[in-house]
Amino acid sequence: MTLPQLEISYPETVVDACRLLEAGSEATQAIAGGTDLLMSLKDGQKQPDLIVDLWGVPGLSRIEYDPGKGLQIGALVTLGQLIRNRDVLSHYPVLAQAAGQVGSVQLQGMATIGGNLCQDSCCVYFNRPEEVRLSLPPCHKLGGNTCHVVPSSADCWAPYTGDLAPVLMALGGTVTVAGRNGEKVRPIAEIFTGDGSRPVDLGAGRLITKIMCPSPARHSGAVYFKLRPRETLDYAVVGVAVSLSLNAEDSRCENAAVILTGVGRAPLAVAEAEELKGRKVTAEAIERIAKAATKLSHPVKSVSGTEPGYRRNMVKVHVERGLSVSLEAAMASIGDGT
Numbered sequence: 001m002t003l004p005q006l007e008i009s010y011p012e013t014v015v016d017a018c019r020l021l022e023a024g025s026e027a028t029q030a031i032a033g034g035t036d037l038l039m040s041l042k043d044g045q046k047q048p049d050l051i052v053d054l055w056g057v058p059g060l061s062r063i064e065y066d067p068g069k070g071l072q073i074g075a076l077v078t079l080g081q082l083i084r085n086r087d088v089l090s091h092y093p094v095l096a097q098a099a100g101q102v103g104s105v106q107l108q109g110m111a112t113i114g115g116n117l118c119q120d121s122c123c124v125y126f127n128r129p130e131e132v133r134l135s136l137p138p139c140h141k142l143g144g145n146t147c148h149v150v151p152s153s154a155d156c157w158a159p160y161t162g163d164l165a166p167v168l169m170a171l172g173g174t175v176t177v178a179g180r181n182g183e184k185v186r187p188i189a190e191i192f193t194g195d196g197s198r199p200v201d202l203g204a205g206r207l208i209t210k211i212m213c214p215s216p217a218r219h220s221g222a223v224y225f226k227l228r229p230r231e232t233l234d235y236a237v238v239g240v241a242v243s244l245s246l247n248a249e250d251s252r253c254e255n256a257a258v259i260l261t262g263v264g265r266a267p268l269a270v271a272e273a274e275e276l277k278g279r280k281v282t283a284e285a286i287e288r289i290a291k292a293a294t295k296l297s298h299p300v301k302s303v304s305g306t307e308p309g310y311r312r313n314m315v316k317v318h319v320e321r322g323l324s325v326s327l328e329a330a331m332a333s334i335g336d337g338t
């Protein structure tokens with residue numbers, strides 16, 4: 001696999017980067033670590049006429065923590081930086097845990113958090129070598145009108161398999177999206193389209209510059225469980241992020257979130273988890289949320305070959321485990337007065 005001839009620009013400000021992205025064709029692509037993008041260029045899945053390299057833009061590689069304001073992560077912070085950062089390890093260990101499960105150690109050294117959120121979907125048909133892809137009629141993502149994975153579907157079913165989006169969503173994270181005329185803070189869920197052929201839409205000529213997480217609640221627990229065939233390099237065939245906080249007076253739930261990845265066209269928020277607010281987290285409630293998560297999930301044939309039916313069962317198992325482990329951590333922090 002070799003890279004095609006490419007034109008690359010090296011802007012030195014966010015505004016210049018956005019201007020270049022806006023002026024280019026729809027195919028113009030920003031590049032951060034390149035671990036996702038370069039694969040699709042080599043495979044001919046994407047054929048941009050201009051690449052906008054973000055590394056010359058200052059101020060995007062910092063991690064800052066303030067107990068009152070929470071965590072701010074520049075879009076070019078690498079997963080390796082996240083994994084080693086003291087504030088992340090002390091206050092948001094689930095984020096370091098999830099980053100440590102992305103790809104491999106080498107990949108974590110290059111891959112950025114902004115690129116991780118904006119990565120493309122991962123399809124058993126589309127993410128094949130060109131000869132395989134072109135041996136069948138073009139799918140929705142190739143401008144055709146068929147889906148080779150869910151043939152009855154009128155649109156693209158390529159799943160979103162990113163590991164950090166579900167965790168950041170469970171933690172109540174937001175992103176700063178910058179354009180030529182300013183920036184806007186948006187909930188992370190809003191950047192996902194639910195369309196497999198174009199999973200992320202920031203708007204024309206826009207970039208993520210920062211990712212923010214509020215300070216963690218005092219008595220809380222959060223966990224990310226990733227099911228994958230091998231312990232390295234594989235994408236999530238099921239990923240479950242859970243966060244839960246409790247009121248120290250009566251141990252009732254103050255906040256709960258359960259977000260799935262790898263089993264839908266976007267990270268999926270399980271609405272039933274929010275109904276825990278103000279209630280005790282009982283075994284029955286956990287079971288109800290796990291069943292709702294199973295119903296919400298829609299695993300399709302994956303690159304790893306893992307069966308969709310098995311993965312749906314694993315959604316239930318991992319949601320139950322995630323809620324139980326988070327509850328235990330939150331209860332323990334009440335118990336020991338931390």
Ligand SMILES: Cc1cc2nc3c(=O)[nH]c(=O)nc-3n(C[C@H](O)[C@H](O)[C@H](O)COP(=O)(O)OP(=O)(O)OC[C@H]3O[C@@H](n4cnc5c(N)ncnc54)[C@H](O)[C@@H]3O)c2cc1C
Nearest residue numbers: 032033034035036037103111112114115116118162163208
């Ligand atoms: C072998 C292999 C295994 C992998 N395993 C995993 C895995 O287990 N889990 C996982 O989540 N991912 C995995 N990935 C996908 C990818 O490596 C990671 O998601 C990585 O974090 C992408 O970051 P990057 O900086 O390299 O992105 P890039 O490749 O530079 O960019 C990816 C996309 O995001 C856009 N982009 C980048 N930065 C920004 C920004 N600031 N604002 C707007 N758009 C932006 C680019 O235009 C491009 O479309 C894997 C990839 C490979 C090749």
